[in-house]
Amino acid sequence: MGRVTASLDDLPLRDDLRGLTPYGAPQAPLPIALNVNENTHPVPDAVASDILDDIAVAIRDVNRYPDREFTTLREAFASYLGHGLTSEQIWAGNGSNEVLQHILQAFGGPGRTAFSFAPTYSMYPLIAQGTGARWVAGTREPDYTITPDDAAAQVRDADPDVILLCSPNNPTGTPLGLDVVEAVYDAARGIVIVDEAYQEFAPRDAASALSLLEGRPRLAVSRTMSKAFAFAGARVGYLAADPAFIDALRLVRLPYHLSALTQAAAVAALRNADVMLGMVDEIVEQRDRISATLEALGYTPHESWSNFVLFGGVSDPKATWQGLYDQGVLIRDVGIPGHLRVTAGTEAETTAFLDALASIGSAS
Numbered sequence: 001m002g003r004v005t006a007s008l009d010d011l012p013l014r015d016d017l018r019g020l021t022p023y024g025a026p027q028a029p030l031p032i033a034l035n036v037n038e039n040t041h042p043v044p045d046a047v048a049s050d051i052l053d054d055i056a057v058a059i060r061d062v063n064r065y066p067d068r069e070f071t072t073l074r075e076a077f078a079s080y081l082g083h084g085l086t087s088e089q090i091w092a093g094n095g096s097n098e099v100l101q102h103i104l105q106a107f108g109g110p111g112r113t114a115f116s117f118a119p120t121y122s123m124y125p126l127i128a129q130g131t132g133a134r135w136v137a138g139t140r141e142p143d144y145t146i147t148p149d150d151a152a153a154q155v156r157d158a159d160p161d162v163i164l165l166c167s168p169n170n171p172t173g174t175p176l177g178l179d180v181v182e183a184v185y186d187a188a189r190g191i192v193i194v195d196e197a198y199q200e201f202a203p204r205d206a207a208s209a210l211s212l213l214e215g216r217p218r219l220a221v222s223r224t225m226s227k228a229f230a231f232a233g234a235r236v237g238y239l240a241a242d243p244a245f246i247d248a249l250r251l252v253r254l255p256y257h258l259s260a261l262t263q264a265a266a267v268a269a270l271r272n273a274d275v276m277l278g279m280v281d282e283i284v285e286q287r288d289r290i291s292a293t294l295e296a297l298g299y300t301p302h303e304s305w306s307n308f309v310l311f312g313g314v315s316d317p318k319a320t321w322q323g324l325y326d327q328g329v330l331i332r333d334v335g336i337p338g339h340l341r342v343t344a345g346t347e348a349e350t351t352a353f354l355d356a357l358a359s360i361g362s363a364s
Helices: 045-059 071-081 096-107 123-130 148-158 178-187 243-250 260-271 273-296 317-326 347-360
Strands: 090-093 113-117 134-138 162-166 191-195 219-224 237-241 308-312 340-343
Touching: 045 260, 045 273, 071 090, 071 237, 071 260, 090 096, 090 243, 096 123, 096 162, 096 191, 096 219, 096 237, 096 243, 113 123, 113 148, 123 134, 123 162, 134 148, 148 178, 162 178, 178 191, 237 243, 260 273, 273 308, 273 347, 317 340, 317 347
Parallel strands: 113 134, 113 162, 162 191, 191 219
Antiparallel strands: 090 237, 219 237, 308 340
16 A cells, blocks of 8 residues: 655645644643643542443443434533523533534534634634634633623623633633623524533632523533543533524534443442542632742732632743653643643542642742
8 A cells, every 4th residue: 555645735635624633632641641631539449440331331232323312411511501401401422522513513614703812722713613613712801811891891782693602711710700701692693602611610609601501592511521530531512502502513413422421430430429529628728729839939920710720920830840841740831921731639649739830939
């Protein structure tokens, strides 16, 4: 077989995809990896055994297609979320990115626009562009917050078809008030998505946008099992919305898109939600410890309701990132000048990061 010599430029790629680069967080075999906001705690042994038992049952029928409507899983998500939700209001996919892609396929696409307030999750523009929609970025205050009046004004000016609100925001960790969500919804004619991937790490009394769903058929609230549930490798994301909204997503999903094994694993994990979420308090404790120590070292940590901390005051982010890397600690340069981001890991991982950063020297 001959050697392939073609480059991407030689292929008839869509014009709107030329020049783009794929999402790619660094993956390196370092002892301390705190760069992609994973839950670094393993699934507890008792829960892992329970999940394996359910997978063992599911695999006996793996010669057949799975439940296309993943009914049991939707019922489990509705029960977990509460707020009077029913299974008819739930959707799921292979990670929250696929759920968001379904939304952009159904409500975005060529000739339509998707909008969010930058900086925010870097996959939003990639999903929008991948589905043919035009990406429009709004702005935030210097501390990365958004006010209801300014948010509504920007939305009215952009008049987007799909609006994505990351709450708490990635990569900044910034909380988002429900008054902003309400203002944006009232100002918009299109779909409004509140991405609550990190909601479990917010204060216990923090209200969820799930409380706003009733009477708002253009609103959806997405979640993931990747973070608080330590299920990043299982790839399970989900959302809650009006049943009509869910019907729209059925038009674009691939048949049987959630495997029987994925469904079984997710249902078992949700059955053990109390145990699975037991690690959240420890992660929040380490997050706050990171923030306090960063401040003591002269850096500027931003308020975070997530499982990571964005910190400023980094005179040379590339050099600091490399210095940590050389000591076996991987964090993330998210492209914000003078800033780096670190995931809150276990106590030992947090200690390793803070010790390595202190050895590099305090912020100047």
